[in-house]
Amino acid sequence: MTPEVLISTDRREDDRYHQPKCRWCDHIHRANKQLVTIAEAEEKGYKACDECRPGG
Numbered sequence: 001m002t003p004e005v006l007i008s009t010d011r012r013e014d015d016r017y018h019q020p021k022c023r024w025c026d027h028i029h030r031a032n033k034q035l036v037t038i039a040e041a042e043e044k045g046y047k048a049c050d051e052c053r054p055g056g
C-alpha cells in the first residue's frame with residue numbers, strides 16, 4: 001500500500017503536502033483537500049511539510 005498524503009488543490013492556500021493528521025491540515029478548506037501519493041504530490045510541485053515530515 002502506497003502512503004497517501006494530503007494536499008490543497010488551491011496552491012494559494014498551501015504548497016506543501018502533509019500527513020493526514022498534521023495540524024496544518026486544519027487550515028485547508030474541506031473542499032480543497034485531496035489525498036494523493038507522495039510521488040503525485042511532488043510531480044505537481046508540492047514540497048513536504050517541515051513539521052509532520054511525510055515519507056521521511
